Amino acid sequence: MGVIQLLDAQTADKIAAGEVIERPLSVVKELVENSIDAGSTLIETEIKDGGVSLIAVRDNGSGMAKEDLTMAFMRHATSKLRNINDLNNLHSLGFRGEALASIAAVSQIEMTSALHGSLHGHKISLTLGSVPVVTELAATGGTNIEVKNLFYNIPARRKFLKAPAYESGLIGELLTKYALGHPEIRFRLISNRKVVFDTANMHSTEERISYFYGADMVPMIIKVPRVEFAPKRFLEMYLLREEVSRNNRAQELFFINGRVIKSTALNNALEEGYHTLLGKGRFPVALVKLELPGDEIDVNIHPAKLEIKINDFEPVKQAIIMYVRDALWQAAISKNAFLPEKYRPKTEDKTPYTAKVINITETSSTAETAVNLEPRQTESVKMKETPLKESVRAEKIENFDHTYPKLPEIKKKLAAEEEMRERRESIAEKAEETVELPIKKSAKNAPQETFKQDSMFMETPSQAANKAENVAVLKTPPKKEFKVKDVTSLSLIGQLNNSFILAQNKDGLFIIDQHTLHERILYEQFKKTVEEKEIISENLLLPVMVNLTPKEESTLILCIIELRDLGFVIEEFGERSYLIRAIPQGLPKDMDLKALLLDLLADLEAEKNITPAVLKENLINQTACKGAVKANAHLTTEDMLTLLSRLDQVENAHTCPHGRPIFYKISMSELYAIFKRGSYHE
Known part of the structure; x- marks a missing residue:
């Protein structure tokens, strides 16, 4: 007699459910995706004890007829496929026909549904091993599913679940992603009778980013409008500036044809676009939405449908990198004017300042000079002997001694103290630079300039300042x-x-x-x-x-x-x-x-x-x-x-x-x- 035998239906269902339903998060994902496929504009999720005691998902989608209620819980029963060829042209998030059967195998479930325009709906109650009970009742259009006592018949699986707060956090994170990726749908999450979030009256992605990440993130958003980067291939992105980053990839969100996707290849492409803008160990905050032809992607890799294969990924990768870099570059041009104060870069001009003398004329025993402080571009200070113009600010120097004042004196006279940063002054001091400009009254003698430095190698002041900046001795x-x-x-x-x-x-x-x-x-x-x-x-x-x-x-x-x-x-x-x-x-x-x-x-x-x-x-x-x-x-x-x-x-x-x-x-x-x-x- 052979040793191989066919497993009974209950054992087979439990084994199959283990692949699809790993934790409460898996149940929420499958039910919410069904609601999205049903065309819902409102999806409310309620959980208790991290989803172990109760998971309820209510929507205003298309609803189901009585005949479909019982059929929906049969394994491999689906309304989204008819034959193998349909896998190459998927327009729905679900298609395997395993989710409801797997949930019913490890929980006690009730589902109420009604078609829009119908005067009544139907309710079905299921427990593993029992006969389904269908009753008629008054109901509005849409579907309401309640999953109770998850893993009640698999104690080992329930034992390895984490604390309810942690499981609730995973569910909240998933629904946050879908709320950001589908701004046309109102999402509402209730945990232990407390409203966690509700996106009512938020119809744009920007509004929802502000809601979930804080209002101070609004000026940081860089939107890349929906663009066709190749025939029938579209890309839309919402990037946060490089000033906002995280220490992991949790806030890099990707959607392909409306489906939340995890992809290391997409992570790498996005991060390549931010290359050199983020420090080591820092990752961007971004939402990337792709629309690709159904025959170019393969979602049928794992029952969880989180992984995906793209047949020709290189054009997608290059498009993401190019548009991210271009958007960040364009935003960088004027970003300082719009950034909140705390995010503005505290840049300092490290170039030593010197005096540039312009338009010097002689008047008897005194001379009127106009001076301006600006960053040194060369080691020379040029003088012009053109007449003084009225538009040029002039300062009369009493008892002019033919030696131009030293740099610290000019700074003190002509610039406000707040403009002279302490760092710049310390660099100038370390350079130990003195500038002397001998000026003779004779117009025949051309102006001369002299640099005095204590450096044995005759470094320029800028070189000495740079050296002083690197090693603060x-x-x-x-x-x-x-x-x-x-x-x-x-x-x-x-x-x-x-x-x-x-x-x-x-x-x-x-x-x-x-x-x-x-x-x-x-x-x-x-x-x-x-x-x-x-x-x-x-x-x-x-x-x-x-x-x-x-x-x-x-x-x-x-x-x-x-x-x-x-x-x-x-x-x-x-x-x-x-x-x-x-x-x-x-x-x-x-x-x-x-x-x-x-x-x-x-x-x-x-x-x-x-x-x-x-x-x-x-x-x-x-x-x-x-x-x-x-x-x-x-x-x-x-x-x-x-x-x-x-x-x-x-x-x-x-x-x-x-x-x-x-x-x-x-x-x-x-x-x-x-x-x-x-x-x-x-």
Whole structure:
């Protein structure tokens, strides 16, 4: 007798359901896509306990007749395909005919539906192994499906679900994507009888971006209108400027023919368009909508229908890259005029200023001169002997001594102090430039110019200024010596490229990464205060408001106690809006707290099977990393000495919490060997 036998229907249904229905999110996705296919303009989703106790999806779509109700729950029953050829011309999101049968196999389900214009509708109740019951009742046009007790008959699957807040967040994230991708449909989400979001009266993508990401994002939106980049191939995009980014790809949204898609190839194409505009580890926020011929795509790869294959992807890739780059370039031309103040780049003209003398004439014992400050383009200062024009601002210089005033004096007289940035003045001082312009009264003698520099290589002032900017060496190094653990008699030299602290002792040169240094200090400080429960919070003068997506909100709710233990005080402030009122002592108050919180939540979302202990450790790690001083940040002498003195008090002064080194030592012996000076002897 053979050992192979046919499985019974219930066992086969449970196995098949395992591929289609992985968690409550899968149920919501299948039901919402059915509602979209039915032409709905209103889709309301209600969940309880993260979708385990209840998932209800109500729409005003086309509805179903009585005969279709029972047929809809048969496996491989669908209204969207008739034969294999229809797979090459799909216009619907669903087509496999597996979703309702799979949901019914792992839950208790009721569905009520009525055709528009009908005086009544029908209701069907299903439980695995029982006979379907169909009843007639009064109903309006559309469909209402209620899924209860998900995985009640598969305890192992229910056991591996995460916390209800996390499952709710996944559902909220999916519906947010569909709400952004289908602005013609009103989406409403209710969780545990509380309205999470409702897109009523929001009929444009821009309005919905503002609703989900915050009103301050509106000036950051760059719209690429629907364009036909190839015959019967269309592209539409909503990009956020490079000033807005995330630390993962969660906010890179892609739709192909109205379907939410996950595609690494599309991610790479979008990020290539932002190339050089975003830092390492940062990702754009964007919505990309593609319309492609049905015979060029294959959705029938996985039952979840999230993956897709595009037959000829190269033209699609190049179109995305080209239009993203062009849109960002066009927006960059005038962006500073429209950006909110906090997003405007704080640029500084690093070119040293000098005096340009124009239109000099002589009047008896004094001379009237007109001067203007502008960036130096060359190392020469030109003089013109043309008559003074009335339109040129002139200044009378009393007791003119034939020597043109030095640059600092001209700045003081002719420019407002706010225009002379401290950085520019310090660069000019480091260059130690003096300019003398001997002016003789004789018209026959041509004006001359002389540069006096202390450089042995006769560098130009601009070259000297650039060098001074890269290495900020202390003019008078502090006499106080300090130690870090077993490294003694250290003295501070200065800062290299605004990223590294330089120190020395008789043994050699020490290069210290300022970010990893500060990160280690903050990490041990936060960890100690949490363990000893001596948290100190610093109140903000002005609270910071943060708008969260549903998934971010669920993550925040999940870890709100741990955040409070670290010193964050965060309060609810309306629908998916929160106020940061206080931060842990030690974090700089002028840092971007909104970006800090969003990055923290994104990192926590990515964690698998997180426990309270792991959650707290991750929060400490991430808060220390995000709160530490970054590379390319100027530090004062006091800042550097404070950091180094505090590093001596930590337990591990060698690496940051992520394992990156803090110190790098170049010994005197190594330096002697490099410069071929023989052996080093103290």
